Every structure is written in structure tokens, then in C-alpha cells.
Amino acid sequence: MRRPVALLLAGLACWAVGPLYLMLKVSVSPPGEVMTARPTLLPHGLTLEHWRGLLDAGQxxxxxxxxxxxxxxxxxxxxxxxxxxxxxxxxxxxxxxxxxxxxxxxxxxxxxxxxxxxxxxxxxxxxxxxxxxxxxxxxxxxxxxxxxxxxxxxxxxxxxxxxxxxxxxxxxxxxxxxxxxxxxxxxxxxxxxxxxxxxxxxxxxxxxxxxxxxxxxxxxxxxxxxxxxxxxxxxxxxxxxxxxxxxxxxxxxxxxxxxxxxxxx
Amino acid sequence: MRPRDLVGLLPLALYLAGFTVVPVASTLALSVSAPGGGITLDHFRRIAGHYQFGEAVVNTLAVTGIGLALELLLGLAAALALIGRPAGRQVFQVLLLVPLGVPTIVAAAVMRTAFGTVGYLNEILLRLGAIRTPVDWVGTRGLALFTVAVADAWKVTPLVMLILLAGLQAIPGELYEAARTDGASRWRQFAAITLPLLKPALTMALIVRGVDAFRIFALPLALTGRGLPVLSTYAYVEYLEYGNPYTAAASSVILLAMILLAVASYLKLAGPEEVLR
The missing domain is CATH 1.10.3720.10 (MetI-like)
Structure with missing residues (x-):
């Protein structure tokens, strides 16, 4: 009984938080990591260029x-x-x-x-x-x-x-x-x-x-x-x-x- | 009752009358006004003959149906898991509640990243071997309905979970003790105690979520563009793109009627006192 409940909760927690993690990850990933047929799930490179672009454009x-x-x-x-x-x-x-x-x-x-x-x-x-x-x-x-x-x-x-x-x-x-x-x-x-x-x-x-x-x-x-x-x-x-x-x-x-x-x- | 007991209500009542009741009434009036003056049902006839309108009605109902099924299933599973006081309950509850406050447009942005043709869901499914070629998740109408419903469910399942959790907490523990003493199986306890006593919470979740899903707007617009018209986006496009306030008003009135029908059947089902507890 205990194991399935823990697994269920872990699965639901991933479903709840995972998409937000992806959003954060995309915002700090080099474009090559995202705009590809096989995007990576874990961050490899780290860049602030998108954040800089967002703030610099003044929009x-x-x-x-x-x-x-x-x-x-x-x-x-x-x-x-x-x-x-x-x-x-x-x-x-x-x-x-x-x-x-x-x-x-x-x-x-x-x-x-x-x-x-x-x-x-x-x-x-x-x-x-x-x-x-x-x-x-x-x-x-x-x-x-x-x-x-x-x-x-x-x-x-x-x-x-x-x-x-x-x-x-x-x-x-x-x-x-x-x-x-x-x-x-x-x-x-x-x-x-x-x-x-x-x-x-x-x-x-x-x-x-x-x-x-x-x-x-x-x-x-x-x-x-x-x-x-x-x-x-x-x-x-x-x-x-x-x-x-x-x-x-x-x-x-x-x-x-x-x-x-x-x-x- | 003295007048001063009611004076505080006055500003609120006036405001809501002026900015809610009057606008809705004028939408109603607009929907039956002939442009030259007089009353007409032409606008309703016109949208009834409009292919996109029929699609919008069906899409609205389908997104609501699929979304509600997902939300109730996941919300009930989460609530039942949490009520059993598992290890790490507090942490899980905090994590599960995270999407609740996330803005709808952000939910759309996030889901578009996940559901894109070169998005993360496809990547995960490819790795798991569940699919061989990437899926275009908004490519067909059926898939688009599913995608929008999933995005909606992601955001609001925590709310359903909270409502059901409150419902579960209100069930007295002695009932289960008595059932166990009588040798009832877990499944029997669920079917004979939990489900019937959870009915008020379930109907409440159903109506609150159902009415919200009828009004869904940002998610279909942001996820599919014009690909998946629903009633709200239909009214929006009629007004802001085609500049036709009459058909926009008529389709809003249809939406209003659907909502009133749902609320009325709920009140009949639950009784007003239950709504307000």
C-alpha cells in the first residue's frame, strides 16, 4: 500500500512542477540545446542572453x-x-x-x-x-x-x-x-x-x-x-x-x- | 433591520449593478437588436448557420468534458493519497499546489513548450519508446482538444484537490472504524462511505470547474491560434476581427445560457445552502 501511494504522489508532483522547470530551463539555455529535434531535459549550457535580450529590448x-x-x-x-x-x-x-x-x-x-x-x-x-x-x-x-x-x-x-x-x-x-x-x-x-x-x-x-x-x-x-x-x-x-x-x-x-x-x- | 445595517452594501451593489449587470443586459439587448432599430433574431440565425460557431459549441463542451474527467481523476487520486498521511505529506502538498497560482497565459506558454513538435513531451515519449515519430499535438482537432484540456487540467487540478481534500476531512473517522470492525474491504469502504459522503464536494468541484471551462479563452487562443474556436474566442473574433458586435453578443448570450443552465441544475441538485457553506 505505501509504495504505490508514494509513487503516485511523486508522479503527480513531477506533473505539477515539471512544466515550470522546463520553462525556467528554456529561459537560460543556449538556443542550440532547445531548437533541435532532440531537446535535452537537463541543462548543459547556461546563458543569460535571453534575459538580457528581454530587458534590453525595453518592451x-x-x-x-x-x-x-x-x-x-x-x-x-x-x-x-x-x-x-x-x-x-x-x-x-x-x-x-x-x-x-x-x-x-x-x-x-x-x-x-x-x-x-x-x-x-x-x-x-x-x-x-x-x-x-x-x-x-x-x-x-x-x-x-x-x-x-x-x-x-x-x-x-x-x-x-x-x-x-x-x-x-x-x-x-x-x-x-x-x-x-x-x-x-x-x-x-x-x-x-x-x-x-x-x-x-x-x-x-x-x-x-x-x-x-x-x-x-x-x-x-x-x-x-x-x-x-x-x-x-x-x-x-x-x-x-x-x-x-x-x-x-x-x-x-x-x-x-x-x-x-x-x-x- | 435598520437602514444602517445595509448602508455598507450600497457601494458594492451599485458598482456591480453598473459594471456587471448593465453590461450583461446590454449584451442581451444587442444580441436581439436590428442595426436599423427594432427587434430581430437574425443574429442568432446568422451564427447558427456559421460553420465555425457549431464547431465552437462542440469544442467548448468537449474541452469541458475531457478537462473535468482529467481533473476529477487526478484531483481525487491526489486527495486520497494525501489524506492517508503519507511520509512527506507537507512537501507533496506544497509541490502539488504550485500550478494553482501560475497565470493562465504562463500555463499556455509552458504547455506550448512541452507540446511543440520538437517539444519535451515528444522527446520523453521518444525516449520511452512510446512513439516512433514526433506528434503534432495541435495538428488534428481531436489532439488539439486533448492538449487544451490537459493544459487546463494542469492548472486547476490543485483546486479540485483542495475541494476534495476538504470534503474528505469532513468525513468522520469512526465510520471507517465501524466498517473495518464489520470486515468491509477497502474498496467497499470507498464505495459505501467515501464516495457518497464526498458527493457535495464533488458536485461543487464539478460546477465551479465546469462553468470556468465553459468560459475558457486564453488557453485555446494561445495554444492553437484560431485552430480551435470555443465560444469565448468565437465572440472575441467576431467583435475584434470582423467588427460585428451583434453576432459577438449573440454568441455570448448562448454561452450565458449554457452557464445558467449548468448553475440552475447544480442548485437544484445541491440546494443553495450547500453552495454557500
Whole structure:
């Protein structure tokens, strides 16, 4: 019994991590090792020419900046909009809460193409194409239901008695909210913020509709892929994945399946 | 209930109404608007007669079906292996979860490297002697469907695993003890305890993943170019390439209907409380 389980897990782990290893390897391999009928699996030569090429061409830094700024703003705006809603939701009677959460669940299930088309038409008129503002506004539609969901479970986990005790000790309603409730909600707020960030960082469809020239990072990777340049693709993709692995590493201890059900696509 | 209990919901509700509900409604309206004014079903008739649209519907369903089968199989295998507390469990769990956060476009880039004609999968299979000549993995429609589904499964199997793991952890251990006392075989325990009690988690994984797979966009586009139209990419090409918002809207509405049908049957199957736990 033990041996087959270990073999199964090892096989699944290779399947999960192997492709990323290949990506990293291609990004630092001499072309002769990759562009051949028999590519080698282990790295033999090592070169930084693709990375240098990626950074020197100056094509990757603007998208990198745009994606970083967009994702940061999306995370901040999502928390600002969703936290008050989630706080109210957590204090509502269960039946109301279920109804509203179900509504959020349905909103999340809507196809992006049916949102992207009218939004692109309107943003064209408003002059928001290619802008960070437009992208943030669009990304929020995908992110808000998830963030509201996660924060509602966060606030639900904070017992009302804690707030009542603070009130008894003479805290005003605002002081209670600021000094007690929000402090206790910090882990949930961090998780929700990171999820929103990740969501925006990798978003592809809305960015495609709302971009004429100023690409985001996913569009830049797609551009290299479309050109058929394996090395620039691999280097840019690695660059894009590094912060994600860092963040998900931080997130892992706080992952809950039901949150992710709403959060990962 | 006092109004101040609801005031925090207002910004969120207004935002989602303005940027989600209104756009979807205007897509619906667009799909039945005649360009000169008035209501028409011409756009639906037009896409129904379009060869690529039929292909897109079939491809969407096929990618969803193949992908779900792979994800549930691998996710269940991984969850069952991890729940038995094997040696190195923590390390394996971390490794298995890695693809979860990887951006979809990166998954496409990675899989294109693996699935290219001179890619790594062919090299591995050649070395193992499983194939004699390199395979063009997106060369035929059947293979392309399979390749896109595998790429999708690579990214989301960890999510299915997490959902199923949570489901398995909720099954009380006493049930297995009782079954063992009664002399039930491992297989019998699996069929009589694990599977039925895992049903809520399985249906949840199925619906969440199914709806996402219906909406698949980046992977078919990046892996096959125009080679494998699905509903989302069909709508995209109609709008951005052919400049026809009406047919784009009509195909989005078909996608919306498919999703609503799936969600409705799920809610009927599971009951809303189960969704929200």
C-alpha cells in the first residue's frame, strides 16, 4: 500500500512542477540545446542572453509596470469597496446573507465576454482604452464577488461578543470598528487583498478587449508566444510567475477550498 | 433591520449593478437588436448557420468534458493519497499546489513548450519508446482538444484537490472504524462511505470547474491560434476581427445560457445552502 501511494504522489508532483522547470530551463539555455529535434531535459549550457535580450529590448518593462500598478490598485479598491459590504453581510440574518451571497456567486459565473464587449464600447467613448483606470474598473467586476465572499467569512468568524465587550469598556461605535473588529480581521483582509492582486495580475480577456497599444504583462507574454520566440516567452513567463509563487507561498497556510472555489480560474 | 445595517452594501451593489449587470443586459439587448432599430433574431440565425460557431459549441463542451474527467481523476487520486498521511505529506502538498497560482497565459506558454513538435513531451515519449515519430499535438482537432484540456487540467487540478481534500476531512473517522470492525474491504469502504459522503464536494468541484471551462479563452487562443474556436474566442473574433458586435453578443448570450443552465441544475441538485457553506 505505501509504495504505490508514494509513487503516485511523486508522479503527480513531477506533473505539477515539471512544466515550470522546463520553462525556467528554456529561459537560460543556449538556443542550440532547445531548437533541435532532440531537446535535452537537463541543462548543459547556461546563458543569460535571453534575459538580457528581454530587458534590453525595453518592451517588457512598461507592461510589467502597468500590471504591477493595476494589480495594486485593484487590490486596494476591492478592499475599500468590499469590506463595508462584507461587514454588513456578516451581521445580517442568515437568510438575507445567503441570498446576497448566492447573488454574488451568480455574478461571478457570468461569462467575461458578455461583460467585456459593452464595457469596451463604452470605454472607447470615454477615452479609457489603454488606461490603468479603465483596466482597474473592469478587473473589479471579476474581483469584487470573490473578495466580498472571503471577507464575509472573515467577519463572520469574529464573535459579536468581542464588539459588545469593547462597547462596554467605553469604545464608541467607530472606535470599536477601527480598534477591535478591523484589527481582528487583518489576516482575512491580507488574504483577500492578495487574491485580488493575483486575479488582476493574470487577467487576460478583459485586458485584450481594453487594450489598443499599452499591453499588460499577460498580453506581452502572449505577444512573444504569438511571435514564436520560445526564449523570450520563457523568460517573460518566468518573470511573471516569480512574484506569484512568492505570494501563493505566503498564502498557502491560509487557503480554504471554498474561498478558492470562487477565486481561481 | 435598520437602514444602517445595509448602508455598507450600497457601494458594492451599485458598482456591480453598473459594471456587471448593465453590461450583461446590454449584451442581451444587442444580441436581439436590428442595426436599423427594432427587434430581430437574425443574429442568432446568422451564427447558427456559421460553420465555425457549431464547431465552437462542440469544442467548448468537449474541452469541458475531457478537462473535468482529467481533473476529477487526478484531483481525487491526489486527495486520497494525501489524506492517508503519507511520509512527506507537507512537501507533496506544497509541490502539488504550485500550478494553482501560475497565470493562465504562463500555463499556455509552458504547455506550448512541452507540446511543440520538437517539444519535451515528444522527446520523453521518444525516449520511452512510446512513439516512433514526433506528434503534432495541435495538428488534428481531436489532439488539439486533448492538449487544451490537459493544459487546463494542469492548472486547476490543485483546486479540485483542495475541494476534495476538504470534503474528505469532513468525513468522520469512526465510520471507517465501524466498517473495518464489520470486515468491509477497502474498496467497499470507498464505495459505501467515501464516495457518497464526498458527493457535495464533488458536485461543487464539478460546477465551479465546469462553468470556468465553459468560459475558457486564453488557453485555446494561445495554444492553437484560431485552430480551435470555443465560444469565448468565437465572440472575441467576431467583435475584434470582423467588427460585428451583434453576432459577438449573440454568441455570448448562448454561452450565458449554457452557464445558467449548468448553475440552475447544480442548485437544484445541491440546494443553495450547500453552495454557500
Amino acid at each position: 517588457v518593462l512598461p507592461p510589467l509596470g502597468k500590471s504591477l500598478v493595476t494589480a495594486g490598485l485593484v487590490a486596494a479598491a476591492a478592499l475599500l469597496l468590499a469590506a463595508p459590504a462584507a461587514y454588513n453581510l456578516a451581521r445580517l440574518p442568515a437568510r438575507w446573507r445567503y441570498g446576497i451571497l448566492l447573488g454574488l456567486f451568480l455574478v461571478r459565473m457570468l461569462p467575461e465576454v458578455s461583460i467585456a464587449l459593452p464595457v469596451a464600447v463604452v470605454f472607447l467613448r470615454w477615452g479609457l482604452m489603454d488606461s490603468v483606470t479603465g483596466l482597474v474598473l473592469a478587473h473589479l467586476t471579476l474581483v469584487l464577488p470573490v473578495v466580498a465572499w472571503v471577507l464575509t467569512t472573515t467577519f463572520l468568524a469574529i464573535p459579536r461578543e468581542v464588539e459588545e465587550a469593547a462597547a462596554l469598556d467605553g469604545c464608541s461605535a467607530w472606535q470599536t470598528l477601527w480598534r477591535v473588529t478591523l484589527r481582528l480581521a487583518v489576516p482575512g483582509l491580507v488574504v483577500a487583498g492578495l487574491l485580488a492582486w493575483l486575479f488582476s495580475w493574470e487577467e487576460f480577456l478583459l485586458a485584450t478587449y481594453l487594450t489598443l497599444g499599452a499591453k499588460t504583462m499577460p498580453l506581452q507574454v502572449y505577444y512573444y508566444l504569438y511571435q514564436g520566440n520560445w526564449f523570450l516567452t520563457a523568460a517573460a513567463a518566468t518573470l511573471m510567475t516569480a512574484p506569484v509563487l512568492l505570494l501563493t507561498g505566503l498564502l498557502q497556510r491560509h487557503l480554504r477550498a471554498t474561498w478558492l472555489a470562487g477565486a481561481v480560474r
